[in-house]
Amino acid sequence: MSQQDDDWEREFDHRWAESAEHKEPSARARMLAARWKENPPDPAPFRADPDPVPRRASWASTAVVVGCVVAVMALIALVQFSSSS
Structure with a gap:
């Protein structure tokens, strides 16, 4: 096996990366953690509608x-009727 093949295999060894004990959070996760430390978000139900639409005119449909x-x-x-005539 050549040096280039060995480097390629080492660079893309996903099993080695997945077996790491510590995984660094993504940049977005770090940003949100820093933001929420100072100003925590309000509690919200899972997948809540942003603005519930009032039900109206159901008789029209x-x-x-x-x-x-x-x-x-x-x-x-x-x-x-026209075909039977």
């Missing part, structure tokens, strides 16, 4: 669906 179903049924009846 129901009316649209029912109207589409009635229109399709009328179209089918019209096609069957």
Whole structure:
């Protein structure tokens, strides 16, 4: 094995890197830890909606669906009536 192959293998030895006893946190983790030490974040539920949308006009969507179903049924009846004549 040549010196270049040995360096390449050593440089990308993931098993050796994963077996390290101490892993340094990422830059973002260090930044957030420093920021939260001085000003901790407010508690929030897991994946909370930022601004819950008020429920309104649910009858409108129901009316649209029912109207589409009635229109399709009328179209089918019209096609069957015109083909039976």
